[in-house]
Amino acid sequence: MEIYLDSNATTAVLPQAQEAAMTTMQDAFGNPSSVHSAGLRARSVLDSARACARRALGAQTGRIVFTSGATEGIQTAVLSCLNAWREKRDSGEAVPALLLYGATEHKAVPAALRHWNLMLGLGLDVQAIPVDRNGRHALDWLRLSAPQAAVVCTMAANNETGVVSDLDGIAQALAGSPALWLVDSVQALGKMDLRLAERRIDYAPFSGHKLYAPKGVGMLYVREGAPFTALMAGGGQESAARSGTENMAGIAALGAVLQELEEGNVFHSTAVLEGYREQLVHALRTAFPGLVLNAPLALALPTTVNFSVPGVASRLLLDVFDAAGLRMSAGSACGASRAQPSYVLDAMGLEPWRAASAVRLSFGPADDAKHIEEACRRIRRCGLALKASCLLPHVSAGESACDVVTRFSADGNCCYVVTDPGLRRCVVIDAGAEQIESVVRWMCCRGCSLVAAISTAHDEDTLSGAASLRLASSGFSPAATNALDPLGWPIDHDILAFGTWQLRRGVTSDQGSTLELWEGSDLRYRFGTGLDRTSKPEVGAVFDLPRHDPDTRVAMLASGPPAAPPSGSAELSMSGLLALLRQVPAMRLVDVRERVEQAVGALAPDDARLRVDHVPMSEFINALPDWFGLANDVPLVFVCRSGNRSAQAAKALRGMGRQKTWSLEGGVALCGQHLIAMATQSQETAGDW
Numbered sequence: 207m208e209i210y211l212d213s214n215a216t217t218a219v220l221p222q223a224q225e226a227a228m229t230t231m232q233d234a235f236g237n238p239s240s241v242h243s244a245g246l247r248a249r250s251v252l253d254s255a256r257a258c259a260r261r262a263l264g265a266q267t268g269r270i271v272f273t274s275g276a277t278e279g280i281q282t283a284v285l286s287c288l289n290a291w292r293e294k295r296d297s298g299e300a301v302p303a304l305l306l307y308g309a310t311e312h313k314a315v316p317a318a319l320r321h322w323n324l325m326l327g328l329g330l331d332v333q334a335i336p337v338d339r340n341g342r343h344a345l346d347w348l349r350l351s352a353p354q355a356a357v358v359c360t361m362a363a364n365n366e367t368g369v370v371s372d373l374d375g376i377a378q379a380l381a382g383s384p385a386l387w388l389v390d391s392v393q394a395l396g397k398m399d400l401r402l403a404e405r406r407i408d409y410a411p412f413s414g415h416k417l418y419a420p421k422g423v424g425m426l427y428v429r430e431g432a433p434f435t436a437l438m439a440g441g442g443q444e445s446a447a448r449s450g451t452e453n454m455a456g457i458a459a460l461g462a463v464l465q466e467l468e469e470g471n472v473f474h475s476t477a478v479l480e481g482y483r484e485q486l487v488h489a490l491r492t493a494f495p496g497l498v499l500n501a502p503l504a505l506a507l508p509t510t511v512n513f514s515v516p517g518v519a520s521r522l523l524l525d526v527f528d529a530a531g532l533r534m535s536a537g538s539a540c541g542a543s544r545a546q547p548s549y550v551l552d553a554m555g556l557e558p559w560r561a562a563s564a565v566r567l568s569f570g571p572a573d574d575a576k577h578i579e580e581a582c583r584r585i586r587r588c589g590l591a592l593k594a595s596c597l598l599p600h601v602s603a604g605e606s607a608c609d610v611v612t613r614f615s616a617d618g619n620c621c622y623v624v625t626d627p628g629l630r631r632c633v634v635i636d637a638g639a640e641q642i643e644s645v646v647r648w649m650c651c652r653g654c655s656l657v658a659a660i661s662t663a664h665d666e667d668t669l670s671g672a673a674s675l676r677l678a679s680s681g682f683s684p685a686a687t688n689a690l691d692p693l694g695w696p697i698d699h700d701i702l703a704f705g706t707w708q709l710r711r712g713v714t715s716d717q718g719s720t721l722e723l724w725e726g727s728d729l730r731y732r733f734g735t736g737l738d739r740t741s742k743p744e745v746g747a748v749f750d751l752p753r754h755d756p757d758t759r760v761a762m763l764a765s766g767p768p769a770a771p772p773s774g775s776a777e778l779s780m781s782g783l784l785a786l787l788r789q790v791p792a793m794r795l796v797d798v799r800e801r802v803e804q805a806v807g808a809l810a811p812d813d814a815r816l817r818v819d820h821v822p823m824s825e826f827i828n829a830l831p832d833w834f835g836l837a838n839d840v841p842l843v844f845v846c847r848s849g850n851r852s853a854q855a856a857k858a859l860r861g862m863g864r865q866k867t868w869s870l871e872g873g874v875a876l877c878g879q880h881l882i883a884m885a886t887q888s889q890e891t892a893g894d895w
């Protein structure tokens with residue numbers, strides 16, 4: 207079961223809203239402008255939705271205009287303001303110089319101000335109102351600027367942090383100002399009382415999909431007497447305020463939601479929501495000691511928590527949460543595809559690490575106690591899994607699982623740890639400065655002692671990396687340091703033996719020396735920069751593992767003649783996978799998500815004939831001999847969360863000439879219904895997780 211905690215991005219459609227939309231499409235499908243009975247039935251739906259909106263918003267006067275959403279409402283409001291000021295200017299009146307918006311406002315607001323300022327040729331100065339560390343508007347600044355302001359835009363509550371604006375304080379700061387006041391109320395609907403009748407708010411846009419109505423419907427409140435200019439002209443619908451035949455299914459659905467809001471049977475009170483939030487924050491603090499909140503709870507909507515875990519990037523937390531079936535985000539949904547830190551947290555003056563680690567949890571006012579309890583359980587489980595994988599900052603020595611070769615890659619530079627998983631001894635090869643911290647953490651977590659830290663080249667970065675590793679490893683004696691060759695190899699050893707594995711020095715040149723990893727009498731891997739391609743081994747699959755891998759080739763096949771990569775698409779759809787499985791039941795599906803993701807959301811295919819191997823991308827190298835030992839016609843299909851890492855894996859094998867290798871398009875995110883056992887299921891078998 208999916209636990210959705212991203213309600214500030216959008217919400218599911220309430221069953222009552224679905225029903226209202228369906229009924230409207232079936233029984234009241236008429237055009238509300240028609241005068242026959244079918245039209246009258248549609249008109250009645252429209253009128254009662256508007257009446258409901260008036261009651262729910264406490265707005266008995268002024269306009270309620272149905273729109274396609276908040277972005278349209280914002281455009282209409284801004285156009286109305288600026289057109290009014292333009293008319294005044296054209297009739298000779300002085301126009302104030304400033305268009306002001308809160309620095310943490312949704313992008314739609316400053317973008318609309320700039321757009322219509324340009325379109326109408328006003329040339330006013332668009333300025334951001336600063337906010338303090340709590341995300342609240344600087345009221346002194348506003349008070350000073352208000353007399354020169356033509357328009358002031360201050361959202362009711364922020365979508366990333368949930369911070370609720372001090373609307374009464376803003377109203378006071380605007381006293382005597384000529385400014386028209388726009389309050390983006392998208393995140394407020396259903397979560398706080400806007401008191402539209404009492405406050406002098408001129409425009410308040412709302413969006414249906416943020417409160418359980420479908421996407422593509424919204425409304426704009428316009429105070430009685432506030433200037434109004436229609437954004438869309440045409441057939442004169444909505445009393446000529448918004449032409450175009452109405453989105454009746456959407457409006458009926460929004461009306462049903464507003465009715466529920468009025469009746470109070472579906473949406474919880476602030477006190478209940480605050481209780482839920484307390485439970486979630488407690489679970490988060492238990493799971494992630496040291497967690498910091500990016501906005502004070504006392505100033506935020508009861509349904510939003512924005513937090514950062516020191517030393518843990520948002521991307522990692524979100525991947526693990528997603529694997530556990532918890533849907534959260536790093537900030538606004540429109541910014542999610544851009545890997546840029548949040549401008550909201552930046553405007554609040556929070557340190558860059560907090561923006562880089564920020565996660566937004568937002569639940570909806572209709573979520574119930576069971577949903578919250580399950581969310582808490584999964585959050586705690588993610589914390590334990592991250593701790594067990596040493597991915598939280600305070601690592602305690604442990605015995606986490608590991609394989610023989612582990613790869614650490616940063617900006618195309620690769621370092622390898624060769625481990626004896628039984629005796630927990632390891633050799634680190636080619637660790638650069640950027641990998642030291644992760645490698646030390648990895649060793650500590652697995653209780654591994656350092657046998658040698660070796661560079662394969664006379665390279666300043668890896669030589670000093672090796673020296674730092676020796677220093678950081680308790681148990682590595684200085685006496686041993688004296689007995690090392692210039693690249694870090696212990697000179698009194700020809701071979702470093704790990705059970706059945708042996709590490710040997712290979713070809714040596716002025717640049718450095720390759721290292722060879724043998725399993726019994728078979729050479730399996732060669733490490734190093736500038737590997738000697740003239741001495742290709744004759745038999746068996748041998749893999750070259752380079753220090754520099756800018757194209758993410760991962761490994762190169764050293765033995766045999768170079769094979770041409772397979773042609774055709776490297777991606778397989780879910781139906782393609784099922785067809786392949788029917789054709790070749792022996793096919794292999796390989797989950798390349800990291801161990802921590804697999805721990806919280808294991809893949810368990812519906813079809814028990816399908817074999818799933820778990821090979822995290824960082825341990826991918828270990829499976830190469832096995833995969834290249836398989837008959838060529840056994841298909842290999844890689845899967846990860848979204849399809850990116852699995853595409854890399856398929857590309858790597860195809861690059862080495864392996865035919866019949868694919869990645870599953872859309873990964874667990876799109877094919878999860880078929881492939882993943884939901885976290886609740888593993889929960890039952892996970893004992894005290």
Ligand code: PLP
Nearest residue numbers: 275276277312365390392393413
């Ligand atoms: N304003 C705020 C505060 C929002 O959160 C959003 C949506 O993310 C919008 C405006 C835009 O709303 P819509 O998607 O309805 O255009």
